[in-house]
Amino acid sequence: MKSSITCLKMRSIIFLFSAAILLTAASCAVRLLPDYDASLAEEIVEASLMIDRFCADMLEFSRSGTEERAYHNFAGAYVEIELALRSLxxxxxxxxxxxxxxxxxxxxxxxxxxxxxxHKEDGSISDGEIIINRRYFQDLFKSMLAAEEWKERAQ
Amino acid sequence: MFDINEAVARMISEVKKIVKNDWKDISGEVTDILQRRKERLALLTDLYIKGELTEKRFLSRLENEKLIFEAEMHAIAVMKKAVAQKAANAVIKVLRDMAKAVIR
Structure with a gap:
């Protein structure tokens, strides 16, 4: 009986000692992900809208195989979007x-x-290419944004 | 007196609560991802059949599809890590609170 009480005490002491160590370490909680960054999430949405607008404009205001669809008409927008993606x-x-x-x-x-x-090599881009490219980027941005938003849930 | 059995029971209960709630959301995300992949492949095939994509572009977009799917798997990895981080910290919190109560 006495030995089992001693054993229990010992276990408690060991556990409290471990807890004390943990308490010291507790200030540095487990981290598997960086903190959520609201400004970055906003930037992801902006970049997504830029690409969506770019594709929508191309489909709406230019026709495939015409001068309107030539690369040089969109070169500036390509650069701007590339910079936004590079920044991200x-x-x-x-x-x-x-x-x-x-x-x-x-x-x-x-x-x-x-x-x-x-687009640059071909000189033009078909409606089909724009449609699939747009869809690919919409889904890529969904993943990017979901990844950022789950960082908030991790906290 | 510190009761290790109670501590462990509380830890398990916390982890279960977190995993149960978040797992439902992750499972929903996985379903959405698979649905989106199905839709992308259907769109790609449809554009090719209608002649709106050349064979060269069709094949290149099929290759790109792997990258989109890879990106989606990275998003799922973040979700799983988020749940693991939350659960691990909840366990530490239970232990810290209980140890503090004993020390007082």
Whole structure:
């Protein structure tokens, strides 16, 4: 009986000692993700709208195979959107514990450059290409935004 | 007196609560992702059949599809980490609160 009480006491002491260590460490909580960044989430939405507007304008105000659809008419917008995507990539890549969001941004940037180069090389772009490119970017931005918003839920 | 069994029971209960609530949302996200993938592939095939995409572009977009899906899997990875982080911190909080109560 006496030995079981001693054993219980010992367990409690060991546990409290562990708890004390944990309490000291508790100030640095478990972190698997960076903190949520509301301004970055806003920037993702803005970049998404830029691409959506770019595609909608192309489909609405120019016809495939005509001079209106020539690359040089859209070169400025391509550069502007590339800068927005590059900014997202850079801001994500410098945050610690952020490899997933960084990779999503990298994919978006790579695809944007690929689609720009295609338009440049071909001189024009078909409605079909615009429609599928637009859809791909809509879904990419959904992933980017979801990843950012779940960081808020982790806190 | 510190009761380790009670502490562990509370920790488990906290983790269960978190995982139960968040898992439902993650599961919903996964369903949405699979649905979006289905829609993208249907759109891609439709555009190709209608002749709005050349074979070269169709094949290149099919390759790109893998990257979009990869991005979606990265988003799911973030969600899973968010749940794990929340659960781990909830466990620490239970332990901290209980140990504090004993020390007082």
């Amino acid at each position: 990539y850079l801001k994500n890549s410098v945050r610690p514990l952020n490899r997933h969001s960084t990779r999503i941004c990298e994919i978006a940037l790579d695809l944007w450059q690929e689609y720009r180069d295609e």
